[in-house]
Amino acid sequence: MNPSLGAEIVSLSLQHLRLVGITIAIAAALALPAAVVLARRPAARRWVLGFTNIAQTVPSLALFGFLLPFIGIGEHTAIVALTLYALLPIVRNTLTGILGVDPAVRESALAMGMTPRQILWQVELPLAVPSIVAGMRIATVTTIGTATIAAFIGAGGLGVFLVRGIAMMDKQALLAGALPAAAMALAADEGLEWIERKLSPA
Amino acid sequence: MPPILEIRDLSCELGGRPILRHIDLTVEEGETVVLLGRSGSGKTTLLKTVNGLVPASSGEIRFEGRAAADWDAVAMRRRMGYVIQDAGLFPHWTVEANIGLVPRLAKWEPARVAARVETLLETVGLPPGEFRHRYPRQLSGGQRQRVGIARALGADPPLLLFDEPFASLDPITRYELQRQFLDLRRTVRKTALFVTHDVREALLLATRIAVLRDGALELVATPPECLKARTPEVRAFLASLEDSGRAN
Numbered sequence: 001m002n003p004s005l006g007a008e009i010v011s012l013s014l015q016h017l018r019l020v021g022i023t024i025a026i027a028a029a030l031a032l033p034a035a036v037v038l039a040r041r042p043a044a045r046r047w048v049l050g051f052t053n054i055a056q057t058v059p060s061l062a063l064f065g066f067l068l069p070f071i072g073i074g075e076h077t078a079i080v081a082l083t084l085y086a087l088l089p090i091v092r093n094t095l096t097g098i099l100g101v102d103p104a105v106r107e108s109a110l111a112m113g114m115t116p117r118q119i120l121w122q123v124e125l126p127l128a129v130p131s132i133v134a135g136m137r138i139a140t141v142t143t144i145g146t147a148t149i150a151a152f153i154g155a156g157g158l159g160v161f162l163v164r165g166i167a168m169m170d171k172q173a174l175l176a177g178a179l180p181a182a183a184m185a186l187a188a189d190e191g192l193e194w195i196e197r198k199l200s201p202a
Numbered sequence: 203m204p205p206i207l208e209i210r211d212l213s214c215e216l217g218g219r220p221i222l223r224h225i226d227l228t229v230e231e232g233e234t235v236v237l238l239g240r241s242g243s244g245k246t247t248l249l250k251t252v253n254g255l256v257p258a259s260s261g262e263i264r265f266e267g268r269a270a271a272d273w274d275a276v277a278m279r280r281r282m283g284y285v286i287q288d289a290g291l292f293p294h295w296t297v298e299a300n301i302g303l304v305p306r307l308a309k310w311e312p313a314r315v316a317a318r319v320e321t322l323l324e325t326v327g328l329p330p331g332e333f334r335h336r337y338p339r340q341l342s343g344g345q346r347q348r349v350g351i352a353r354a355l356g357a358d359p360p361l362l363l364f365d366e367p368f369a370s371l372d373p374i375t376r377y378e379l380q381r382q383f384l385d386l387r388r389t390v391r392k393t394a395l396f397v398t399h400d401v402r403e404a405l406l407l408a409t410r411i412a413v414l415r416d417g418a419l420e421l422v423a424t425p426p427e428c429l430k431a432r433t434p435e436v437r438a439f440l441a442s443l444e445d446s447g448r449a450n
Contacts, residue, residue, distance in 0.1 A: 108290030111253055111363075112304055112353070113280035126294050 005176060009161075013180050016157035019147045020184075023079055024140055027086035032132070034087075035094035036120065045095070052088035060085065060146050064153045078147065078155030085146055086139040093135025097128025130200045137192035144185040148177065158184075204267030205230045206361050206393045207252065212261030214244075214251055214417075221247045223418040225261070229361070234387060234394045235422075236404040238439065239414035245397045248414065249363055252395065253282050266360060280304055283354030283362040287369050289346045291338040297323070297349050298334045304356035322352040325390070327382060344375035348382075355390070364396040368403065380406055401439040405429075413439075 038045045058066075063081045071077040101124050109119045125132075151159025161177025164170060207229040214222040221244045229235050237245040250256040252263060254275050263270040265278060291300050301322055302315040310318070323330040326348040338346055347367055354362055368376040380403060386392065398404055404411050405425045413421045413428070415435040421428065428436055 102290070102293075104286060104288060104290035105292060107255065108284060108286060109292070111255060111279055111282075111284035111286075112356075113276050113278075113307055114303075115276055118307070123292060 005172075009176055009180055012156065012158050012160055012177075013184070016144070016147055016159075016181065016184065019075065019078060019082065019150060019155060019157050020140065020143050023082040023086055023143050023147070024136065026079065027083045027090055027139060028136060030083070031087050031090035031135075032094055035091045035098065036125075038091070039095055039098040039124075049088075049092065049095075052084075052091055055084040056088045060149050061152065064149065068153060073154045075150075075155045077153055078150035078157075082143050082147060082150065086143050089138040089142070090132070090135040093131045093138070094128060097131025098124045100131065101127050130196050133192060133196040133199060137189060137196065140188045140192060141185050144181060144188060148181055203231070204264070206266060207395065208262075208264040209248075209252070210262045210264075212248075212251060212263065213259050214247055214256065215259045216247070216256075221417050222251070222258075223416075225419055227412055227419065227422065229393060229395060231360075231393050232391055233409045234396055234407055236396045236398060236408035236411050237414055238398060238401060238404040238411050239435075240399055243414040244417040245399075245414045246365055247417075249365055249395060249397050253279050253284060253363060280307060280357060281359045281361065283356070283359045284365075285347075285350045285354045285362070285367045286365045287367060288343075289338070289350030289353075289367075291346055291349060291353070293338050295337075296334065297328075297336050297338070297341070300338070300349060301352045301356060303353060304359075308357050310357075318356070319352075322355055325355070325386065326352045328352075342375075343371055344379060347371065347379060351383075351386075355392075360393060362392050362394040364394060366397055366399070369398070369400070376403075383407055401443055 034048065038048055055063075060081065063084065064077060067077045067081055071080060105123065105127075106119065109123050114122070147155075147157050148159035148162055150157055151163045158177045158181045161173045165172075165174030165177060205228045207227075209225050209227040212222060212225040213220065225248060227235070237248060239245040247256055251258045252265075252270075254270065265273060266281070270278065292303075298316075298319050301319045305315045305318055319334065320330045323333055328345060328348055333341075333345070333349075338349070341349065350367065368379050371379065384407065387394075396407060405428070408425055410422060410424055411428050412419055413433065413435050420435050421431055421433050423431055429440070
């Protein structure tokens with residue numbers, strides 16, 4: 001392996017991580033408050049989950065293509081599309097976590113004179129943390145994989161190697177893209193699983 | 203001094219179905235009034251209308267001489283301890299944090315909360331050194347229920363509400379906790395409204411028993427008067443006792 005390939009792997013990996021990091025940050029910032037609101041509104045829940053479900057079923061390449069005329073080529077389009085995919089697992093898991101709190105616990109919290117806000121922050125969210133982290137984990141791992149396709153619309157990242165490898169029938173380029181992406185996904189999975197265990201209520 | 207709790211002509215409908223019909227009940231300071239009834243008699247609903255978890259359809263509740271409607275619900279609930287079956291402890295909090303809940307909500311100094319928790323653990327018979335830092339899952343059912351009672355006593359509320367607190371315990375632990383409940387009443391002189399379907403428990407703990415049948419009060423009387431009264435529901439409950447005696 002020549003040194004310039006090594007340097008390229010590092011720089012594209014960093015770019016890839018950047019894409020994933022920004023995506024997950026935006027997705028979490030949207031999904032967490034949404035889930036908190038939806039936990040109190042069963043009717044709205046159906047609509048929003050329906051929308052995120054549909055977003056999830058659109059093939060990623062098609063979604064990238066669909067967004068191109070609106071946002072143009074490059075990183076922004078990729079981040080919008082990846083965020084749409086990352087929303088569902090986070091919303092769904094956060095909801096599951098909040099709604100899964102033992103009704104007896106919620107009832108006694110209310111009966112002891114906690115306000116709804118105190119119940120949310122001191123009881124429901126802490127008890128939902130393992131489930132929230134599980135959602136973030138699924139979202140992160142999927143995003144690492146899907147982000148490779150973002151190279152097709154000029155967003156960079158490890159997908160650049162894949163595009164080049166496919167176009168030039170270059171096995172080394174394919175591996176240079178695929179292996180770090182796989183390693184990244186595995187590391188994120190392990191790392192977040194560890195955090196999930198750490199944060200599970202004792 | 204007004205009674206701690208006055209319930210006047212209270213009715214409650216849920217989904218168009220009448221659950222409570224024209225309940226009148228007064229609880230004086232120091233009393234333990236036991237709401238006795240079979241499943242579906244409305245006894246838990248009645249308890250929950252008292253702390254506003256279930257809204258009444260008509261009638262009036264007065265707590266400490268003031269209409270429930272004039273109370274801020276959160277402030278009123280902090281003056282009513284609440285103990286339910288299986289305790290409903292917060293699984294992510296230690297015993298200490300659970301018991302200190304209401305004092306902390308009332309913004310007590312941390313040192314005062316800690317001292318209060320220590321006293322309460324001793325009151326319910328759990329050595330503080332051993333139990334303070336445990337989590338609910340590290341406790342037996344009986345210990346959890348003791349912590350539940352200690353939590354309800356937290357900020358020394360004038361009224362305690364119990365919803366079948368001992369129903370899921372084994373008979374021996376249940377009896378221990380019932381004895382302790384009686385001791386507690388002697389030492390802390392608390393007023394309590396206590397829901398149960400166990401007539402033995404009602405006879406043991408009550409200063410007065412309120413018998414509920416199909417959402418209406420059939421009888422409110424002291425345990426000895428109840429034994430003599432022989433209304434239909436009382437008779438049915440006593441028959442269940444005699445049969446279990448014969449079977450043994």
